[in-house]
Amino acid sequence: MAHHDNVDLGTGTRLVGAGRRAAWTGTADHPGAVVNPPIYRASTHLYPNMAALRAHPANVDGNFYYGRRGAPTQWALAEALTALEPGAEATVLYPSGVAAIMGALMTVLRPGDVLLMTDNAYEPSRAMGCGLLKDFGIETRWFDPADMAAFEAAICPRTKAILLESPGSLTMEVCDVPALAAAAKARGVTVVIDNTWASPLGFPALRHGADITIMSLTKHAGGHSDVMMGSASAGKAWATKLRARAQGLGIVVSPDDAWLMLRGLRTMGLRLAQETTSALAIAEWLSARPEVARVLCPMLPGSPGYNLWARDFSGGCGLFSFVLKGSTSAARDTLIDALGLFGIGFSWGGFESLATPVDPAPIRTASTWPLSGMDAGDRFGVRLSIGLEDTSDLIADLERALAVWSAAA
Numbered sequence: 001m002a003h004h005d006n007v008d009l010g011t012g013t014r015l016v017g018a019g020r021r022a023a024w025t026g027t028a029d030h031p032g033a034v035v036n037p038p039i040y041r042a043s044t045h046l047y048p049n050m051a052a053l054r055a056h057p058a059n060v061d062g063n064f065y066y067g068r069r070g071a072p073t074q075w076a077l078a079e080a081l082t083a084l085e086p087g088a089e090a091t092v093l094y095p096s097g098v099a100a101i102m103g104a105l106m107t108v109l110r111p112g113d114v115l116l117m118t119d120n121a122y123e124p125s126r127a128m129g130c131g132l133l134k135d136f137g138i139e140t141r142w143f144d145p146a147d148m149a150a151f152e153a154a155i156c157p158r159t160k161a162i163l164l165e166s167p168g169s170l171t172m173e174v175c176d177v178p179a180l181a182a183a184a185k186a187r188g189v190t191v192v193i194d195n196t197w198a199s200p201l202g203f204p205a206l207r208h209g210a211d212i213t214i215m216s217l218t219k220h221a222g223g224h225s226d227v228m229m230g231s232a233s234a235g236k237a238w239a240t241k242l243r244a245r246a247q248g249l250g251i252v253v254s255p256d257d258a259w260l261m262l263r264g265l266r267t268m269g270l271r272l273a274q275e276t277t278s279a280l281a282i283a284e285w286l287s288a289r290p291e292v293a294r295v296l297c298p299m300l301p302g303s304p305g306y307n308l309w310a311r312d313f314s315g316g317c318g319l320f321s322f323v324l325k326g327s328t329s330a331a332r333d334t335l336i337d338a339l340g341l342f343g344i345g346f347s348w349g350g351f352e353s354l355a356t357p358v359d360p361a362p363i364r365t366a367s368t369w370p371l372s373g374m375d376a377g378d379r380f381g382v383r384l385s386i387g388l389e390d391t392s393d394l395i396a397d398l399e400r401a402l403a404v405w406s407a408a409a
């Protein structure tokens, strides 16, 4: 079986075949001996003689050289992710999604530069702006992704990159990525996007104007809540630079983790499709509940971000939020505690459902929470990551918990 890196093939076909080069799954005289690229555990790569060492190929992925440069298990995963990302020349792997975001920002930014970061960015991304980037002389300014005019006005000669996250992974606002990217590029600003929510299956970010697209593979690609990793994919202009910076930082992922990630990746399309269908049904159900002030699910008609989502996205995932009518923080805790089928934990994208509180107000600086149009008293949110349980069971669980909440509120 040849590896499938042909983007003309359907997503399912690419998910099945990507990264499975015969050179990695079998031996030269018995190609294709096993289905999956095996785990190559190696710090040392051996040369048969000095002539071979002297003639070793350039330091690029796909050539044995030294363990930090990877081996077939990591190369297979990177190649598979590149095959799934239209417009990508290569993918660099990082030990976490956070490392991927930082790896990309450290590739595009230099001391004295300004980074414009979307105000709905995931909290650790915001922390980079106030912490590590600041320590290295890079200034971060936040912008409201829904305010195009303010965004354009915020670009200054020192602005070198923007970081987008769409939908924002707490409050789910979708931003107009093509418009923001076009405005940034017109001013020579590099566009970096955290595309963890949709993955390239639902939003081919490079095709929509991003220069570098990042995923926390920990979420949908891993899919089983047992492995952490991140990726950054890019076209020609940035791919080599991303890899060089990652190598300079000494970044390498474990071949065991890469193998586990590849295993998860094969079923990502199926899981995303099922989780999207289930999440949408649950979002619809919640939107009709008297206890719920607002459902924040861009896949739901009428929800904030729906129009842009419907225009730009071909898929979604199981992650969305809803806001309780009135409530207190303690009553919301009671609701989350009353859920029997939802774990309480800070991740998402796994096969199992999760619930966490959403309180973005203290971290926002360029926009407000509650969102405009929402009642000021409706501010206690719950984020659900819908897994692969039966939708009817999850709805019954939510119904029970809302009754407990009503009694406590």
Ligand SMILES: Cc1ncc(COP(=O)(O)O)c(C=O)c1O
Pocket: 096, 097, 098, 099, 122, 165, 169, 194, 196, 197, 215, 216, 217, 218, 219, 228, 229, 230, 346, 347
């Ligand atoms: C939107 C988003 N981006 C990035 C990350 C970071 O990924 P990781 O946990 O793999 O570092 C997360 C993790 O929660 C996330 O939600």
